[in-house]
Amino acid sequence: MTPLNARSIAIVGGDGIGPEVTAQGRRILALVAEKRSLPMKLMDVDYGSDAYKKHGRLLPQSTRVAMSEADAILFGATGGPAFDAIPAPVRKAESLLAVRRDFDLFANLRPVKTMPALYEASSLKRRVLDGVDMVIVRELLGGVYFGEPRGIETLPDGERRGVNTHAYTASQIRRVARAAFDLARTRRGRVCSVAKENVMEAGRLWREEVQSVHDAEYADVELSHMLADNCAMQLVRAPAQFDVIVTDNLFGDILSDCAAMATGSLGMLPSASLGPFQKSERRAALYEPVHGSAPDIAGKGLANPVGSILSVAMMFRFSLGLPAEADLIERAISDALVSGARTADIANGGKHVSTEDMGDVVVSKLTSLLT
Incomplete structure (x- = not known):
């Protein structure tokens, strides 16, 4: 049973490489929740072209409700060739732009911070x-x-x-x-x-x-x-x-x-889309990597999950009120890069690891920091 005071996070993989990178961000959320004994409810919901195939909608009503009730949303990516077959009115009414408008997400924060371990990738x-x-x-x-x-x-x-x-x-x-x-x-x-x-x-x-x-x-x-x-x-x-x-x-x-x-790659950039504070001091918030759906590499294990994982760090900082945990996630990523872990986009043509393997390295580094 989920505790009454649990923080709820809607996990929206979306299209293209979105589900692959979001899966690694989800692992980080689950790991911190476990190690810090944080009551947290992670809700995996449908959005995008696959959702349209199953439900006839890009944004099913159940997903909209879950997103509106969540303390924060972890989003993957949207768009791709499959969208061409979806009627234009549906795409317009249920696009990510419409989600931003409906949740009044007016401020998009995109941090850009260099890491010496990746200087050669730039x-x-x-x-x-x-x-x-x-x-x-x-x-x-x-x-x-x-x-x-x-x-x-x-x-x-x-x-x-x-x-x-x-x-x-x-x-x-x-x-x-x-x-x-x-x-x-x-x-x-x-x-x-x-x-x-x-x-x-x-x-x-x-x-x-x-x-x-x-x-x-x-x-x-x-x-x-x-x-x-x-x-x-x-x-x-x-x-x-x-x-x-x-x-x-x-x-x-x-x-x-x-x-x-x-930073060396678009795959390194996170973002936070924030709404205004309500009387309850709660605000709508959607966190996503800056990169798009990249359909050309979807399903190949080539995507860089760091943007999604850093988006989770932003979630801990801006929505969950846990800046120390955000710092540890960022440090774990730095440690992973110093150790030599590289996805294809930041490997300069050299040896690289898969999306999941990069997640494994960050999880390992973060586990040590949380112990």
Whole structure:
């Protein structure tokens, strides 16, 4: 019987390599719960193309209920060739974008921290990698991904045109800015706001509102502004200059993938998508690796589970209130890499281990730390 005060975690493998990497994150959750005698209920639920085959829905009602009732969600990946056969209205109504909207997951945190053991896996020089430790805070519910109107239309002359709308309200900008400033207060106290105010009205509003929030509420935090194209260059020129970057939905998506190469692979990056605090101090939260479904390597044991495992560490830090355990998970990963364990994406063409084998090494290192 599950204890009444158990923390419930919804485990959503999803598509492609999602189930493979999520299985290793699940092992870490179960291990910490066992070693620390934490009452925890892990609920495995269906989502994605396999769920559609079984239930006729990408997001079955039972999964939606489990996710809404959980203290946190561990998510794998979504998308792939199988989605082409799913009706567009279903894909739109039950996509990950819709989940983010329904749970009001407005702030996406993407930490980027280099590890000396993986310097050779990066395309950047060692002198550039030293000291890189940043978090990209991406606004997750506005901008071009959600703006209306959108679509593909045929003009009177027969020309086809694709339309997407990039729009932000002041309240959307201000709440993600506060999330970034609050985070910076727990780190090195610096925020860089990134937009394209030189050519985009929404970008100008972004800069003005972030500056206004700073001046009124966060004068103790250092704020700078940077154009998005310059930020992309700076992330490969001198990434160690950044502490917290706050930016919009589209730029956050692009810039975090760019920053990932400092760590050696997109497979190394975790993320946390957080909602606002409720009166109960509870907040909706979804944790997932930044990489996608990678259908070309699904089922081959080649996927790197570290992004998922680090997402679990973020879950312990932000949702479960156990930062010491989060630190131990991160240390276990570092120890595993120092020992030479490498999945194919970070092996530089050398010897590599499978997804499950990498999980085995991290579990072994973490078990020693938890004893």
